[in-house]
Amino acid sequence: MNPTILVVEDEPAIQELLAVNLKHAGFLVARAASAEEGDAVIRAALPDLVMLDWMLPGQSGIALARKLRADERTKELPIIMLTARVHEEDKIQGLEAGADDYITKPFSPKEMVARVRAVLRRRSPHLAGEAINIGGLKLNPATHRVTSGDQNIELGPTEFRLLFFFMTHPERVYTRAQLLDDVWGDHVFIEERTVDVHIRRLRAALEPYGHHERIETVRGTGYRFRGN
Amino acid sequence: MNPTILVVEDEPAIQELLAVNLKHAGFLVARAASAEEGDAVIRAALPDLVMLDWMLPGQSGIALARKLRADERTKELPIIMLTARVHEEDKIQGLEAGADDYITKPFSPKEMVARVRAVLRRRSPHLAGEAINIGGLKLNPATHRVTSGDQNIELGPTEFRLLFFFMTHPERVYTRAQLLDDVWGDHVFIEERTVDVHIRRLRAALEPYGHHERIETVRGTGYRFRGN
């Protein structure tokens, strides 16, 4: 359902930045810190798109791109190159190597995500994220907006992520632990009850529009978003 | 409730990729980086399926597979092998070792998840997250919903667990002690008559839909869920 994106980037901070924003946009993210590692991951499991840093320790990103294009199995794999700057000659090299798009640092996260969507859409339209509409409650991942009819619903960041997760996984019950894992991130140490509080805040925000009852409590287990 | 999958894979990036996609599909994921570690994990807590890399440092995956098949307690444990390529001879070895399916690298994450579901479904449908349907009474473990036709049946947590147990073990008589063990958990100290009360509550909840008579009393012994 959700596309998997492989991020090949040696700088931890930038890798993290990319990963967070992509996850936030609903993508699944795999990471690699070097071209070799990226190559290994790709040989094991084809992602839907590769985001490849131009400059990598050891084998360069562009070399990996060429290699991918040369292999029958990865010929079609979309590639986005990350570069400090694109000179004309780099561009030519890159086009040769077969990148589908470039993103130059520094980049805005929103733009980055938009580029990823654009490339995915070109390859296979259904992978790109469209606005989700469930019973009149609309969430647009691209514009980061939640609306009901023409009314704008203001949400804090966490509320937004929570609602996004629910709307992309309707009808299914999630425990507090699972929600912490999926919405907050794996390694955090947060009280499970904190989830309750955010559920409440989200409900309060949706309440004026009547959508609050979509978030159902499943006693003894967790919460569920009613998808119909 | 959600099936647990043990991933035995030494390559961190691939392990992560597997884990991310499996979690996303609603599975709980345990990890091990070597056959030995995997073995230990399995002995500590039986997962519902093992995804086993063919090539592992030290003891090979295939050796672990054989070992699992040889042990009475893990004889039935579904195994999916991850291989770089399957030669005919590997296949024979693998079949001997008792793998239920193979996934050859590179694989697409979506396909991988589909395979896992397929294997689980073969063993026991409800583990694949499928609803159980007995005579029009439907129980969906993923959404934690019980329905008859399009009517929603509200159940408390214990009632739900009890019904789940019955529906996954129809046609068989259970004593109160066995039910306490299986539905409540081993170590509890609860009056046996308490089971009767919950049976009654469950019957009451099912009664408006005519399914109450499925729960049959076997005098002098216990209860049975009629499976057809």
Place this chain on the structure above:
DNA sequence: AGAATTTGTGACCATTTTGTGACAGTCCGG
């Protein structure tokens, strides 16, 4: 039939689980 067992039922209350409001720390833009 009458007594003895076993199971069904309704009610009660303690415990557990969830909802809510408040609060203090952090982060960020101005």
Place this chain on the structure above:
DNA sequence: CCGGACTGTCACAAAATGGTCACAAATTCT
């Protein structure tokens, strides 16, 4: 450096659930 937005925790309130009990009803045994 200030003020506002946002988050994670707490403590307490509200709700629901769960285990028992006492008694009724049903079944079996003499």
